[in-house]
Amino acid sequence: MKKILSICRRDFTSYFNSPIAYIVIAIFLFIAGNIFWMAYSNFGNTYRMYSQYPWAKEDLTLAQMVFRPFFMILSNILLFMIPIITMKLVSEEKKLGTFEFLFTSPVTIPHIIFGKFLAAASFVIIMLLTTAVYPLLLAIYGKPDLKMIASGYLGLLVLSLAFIALGLFASSLTENQIIAAIISFSILMLFWVINWGSRNIQNPKIADILNYLSIPDHFVDFTKGVIDTQHIFFFLSIIALGLFLTGIVIQSQRWR
Amino acid sequence: MIQIENLTKYYGLLKAVDNVTFTVSKGEVVGFLGPNAAGKTTTLRIITGYFPPTTGKVRIGDYDVMDKPIEAKKMIGYMPENPPLYTDMTVKSFLTFAAKIRSIPRKIRKESIEKAIELSGLTNHVKFIIGHLSKGYKQRVALAQALLHDPEILILDEPTAGLDAKERMDLLNMIHEFIGKKTVVLSTHILADVEKVCNRVIIIHKGSIVAEGSYEMLSSSVTENDRFALTVLRNDDEVEQELRLIDGIINITRNQDNPKRFTVESIKDLAVKEKVAKVLVEKNYGLIELSPSRLPLEEIFIELTKQ
Numbered sequence: 159m160k161k162i163l164s165i166c167r168r169d170f171t172s173y174f175n176s177p178i179a180y181i182v183i184a185i186f187l188f189i190a191g192n193i194f195w196m197a198y199s200n201f202g203n204t205y206r207m208y209s210q211y212p213w214a215k216e217d218l219t220l221a222q223m224v225f226r227p228f229f230m231i232l233s234n235i236l237l238f239m240i241p242i243i244t245m246k247l248v249s250e251e252k253k254l255g256t257f258e259f260l261f262t263s264p265v266t267i268p269h270i271i272f273g274k275f276l277a278a279a280s281f282v283i284i285m286l287l288t289t290a291v292y293p294l295l296l297a298i299y300g301k302p303d304l305k306m307i308a309s310g311y312l313g314l315l316v317l318s319l320a321f322i323a324l325g326l327f328a329s330s331l332t333e334n335q336i337i338a339a340i341i342s343f344s345i346l347m348l349f350w351v352i353n354w355g356s357r358n359i360q361n362p363k364i365a366d367i368l369n370y371l372s373i374p375d376h377f378v379d380f381t382k383g384v385i386d387t388q389h390i391f392f393f394l395s396i397i398a399l400g401l402f403l404t405g406i407v408i409q410s411q412r413w414r
Numbered sequence: 415m416i417q418i419e420n421l422t423k424y425y426g427l428l429k430a431v432d433n434v435t436f437t438v439s440k441g442e443v444v445g446f447l448g449p450n451a452a453g454k455t456t457t458l459r460i461i462t463g464y465f466p467p468t469t470g471k472v473r474i475g476d477y478d479v480m481d482k483p484i485e486a487k488k489m490i491g492y493m494p495e496n497p498p499l500y501t502d503m504t505v506k507s508f509l510t511f512a513a514k515i516r517s518i519p520r521k522i523r524k525e526s527i528e529k530a531i532e533l534s535g536l537t538n539h540v541k542f543i544i545g546h547l548s549k550g551y552k553q554r555v556a557l558a559q560a561l562l563h564d565p566e567i568l569i570l571d572e573p574t575a576g577l578d579a580k581e582r583m584d585l586l587n588m589i590h591e592f593i594g595k596k597t598v599v600l601s602t603h604i605l606a607d608v609e610k611v612c613n614r615v616i617i618i619h620k621g622s623i624v625a626e627g628s629y630e631m632l633s634s635s636v637t638e639n640d641r642f643a644l645t646v647l648r649n650d651d652e653v654e655q656e657l658r659l660i661d662g663i664i665n666i667t668r669n670q671d672n673p674k675r676f677t678v679e680s681i682k683d684l685a686v687k688e689k690v691a692k693v694l695v696e697k698n699y700g701l702i703e704l705s706p707s708r709l710p711l712e713e714i715f716i717e718l719t720k721q
């Protein structure tokens with residue numbers, strides 16, 4: 159465990175040795191703030207216009223009009239950001255040749271993989287936590303549904319971890335960071351759109367499978383304040399799969 | 415301490431190491447020589463557990479590198495060729511990281527790092543970013559990393575490449591000090607380094623070991639003849655004439671810097687040496703040295719790796 163943490167710490171601090179980390183955080187915070195502000199002012203305007211109509215009451219809540227779009231759009235941004243965060247994790251070790259140093263030290267491949275996974279996870283968690291300022295600001299002025307905020311962030315967390323595991327896998331496939339980012343973005347995109355058009359597929363079994371593999375379908379319940387273990391299980395499986403495949407790739411490359 | 419049995423390694427179809435077997439005992443400093451692409455780095459990488467061999471076994475102390483990699487790797491300090499390093503870290507933070515993943519206890523961590531820094535001559539460079547260091551200093555960082563845990567076994571792949579004269583001497587002296595204490599495998603192209611510090615040499619060529627042993631053994635594996643050196647005080651030209659008359663002498667060379675010193679190659683027969691001594695003394699040439707000599711390592715090396 160100590161070795162995992164040492165590797166995690168090295169990879170985490172090395173994020174801040176390059177400007178990319180700062181750029182990613184700045185862009186993420188900026189976009190998150192913007193979305194939140196737009197959703198919130200949109201909510202304010204709509205509320206003033208329609209609040210006297212009883213049929214609109216149900217949809218005119220902070221939850222429906224601010225938090226749901228906020229979480230949905232954040233998940234979209236993560237789709238672009240996480241490949242950048244994970245791209246160098248393994249590819250850079252290969253490019254520098256530093257795997258020779260790691261593999262001849264008394265550490266195992268799981269130590270390395272978990273260490274790197276945790277490093278990226280810590281980075282993303284910090285990113286997510288900083289965005290929590292916006293919804294919590296609302297708590298000063300009104301009373302937003304805290305359970306819903308918590309559920310939304312839990313969703314973003316498991317989603318991010320799944321993205322990181324897949325990004326780590328992509329990073330293990332090449333020694334070029336840019337190619338790693340492109341591969342991981344493609345994989346994430348595939349999981350994102352996998353069931354688009356599944357309604358047109360005749361075979362219901364295949365349609366079911368595609369629907370089951372769709373990441374947004376599993377994520378959306380979290381944004382509604384619903385925590386379903388089935389969805390958590392789905393994301394955990396993706397994490398396990400990503401880490402497992404990364405291990406296979408790294409191990410097999412040593413045998414060449 | 416290091417036992418290697420029938421090691422073979424293919425890269426795809428290329429056989430880089432071919433059925434290599436050797437052992438290195440505790441306290442030995444062994445030179446591992448071979449021309450470019452002989453398979454030295456590949457062999458050392460297998461010994462250190464960087465990658466497994468295609469077939470064969472490596473034992474480090476009591477542990478098989480493949481079955482007990484963690485235990486085996488703990489015993490080894492490895493300085494790779496063209497050392498790969500995290501270019502964005504400082505020297506200090508890299509060594510701290512290395513100390514942590516080597517599980518050096520917190521109590522002695524600081525002390526170990528400082529000692530390694532001192533031994534590798536990095537005292538004034540601890541705060542440098544590794545990517546900004548010159549080649550020689552990067553080399554020193556790799557050395558510090560290898561010495562960090564005071565390992566029983568040191569595997570050094572061309573450690574003196576890129577070092578300045580003083581640092582090279584310091585490193586060689588340090589390795590020399592290790593004789594009898596640590597087990598060292600030193601791969602290098604600088605044969606003078608090997609002659610200085612190694613008590614045994616292994617020569618590998620095209621993936622196979624072509625010779626192994628002390629210099630005398632290597633020398634006798636290349637030539638049947640005897641060699642000895644002699645120095646006289648007077649009449650060196652006459653001495654050369656006289657020596658050429660003696661039966662059994664094959665070749666005489668004069669030392670370039672000191673024409674009164676000769677290297678004589680003769681058939682393996684003590685009578686020849688006796689005759690030489692007798693002649694030189696009788697004629698009163700002032701014989702002041704008569705000592706066994708051997709082929710220079712360069713010649714042995716080139717001879718063994720000729721084909």
Ligand SMILES: Nc1ncnc2c1ncn2[C@@H]1O[C@H](COP(=O)(O)OP(=O)(O)OP(=O)(O)O)[C@@H](O)[C@H]1O
Pocket residue numbers: 425428430448449450451452453454455456457495
């Ligand atoms: N990763 C690799 N993939 C494919 N072939 C390799 C690889 N590493 C080494 N080789 C090949 O294996 C052979 C032995 O290489 P190795 O690096 O072990 O030689 P060496 O004795 O260390 O040479 P040098 O003195 O130049 O360092 C060479 O023909 C080399 O091209």
Ligand SMILES: [Mg+2]
Pocket residue numbers: 454455456495571
């Ligand atoms: Mg080499």
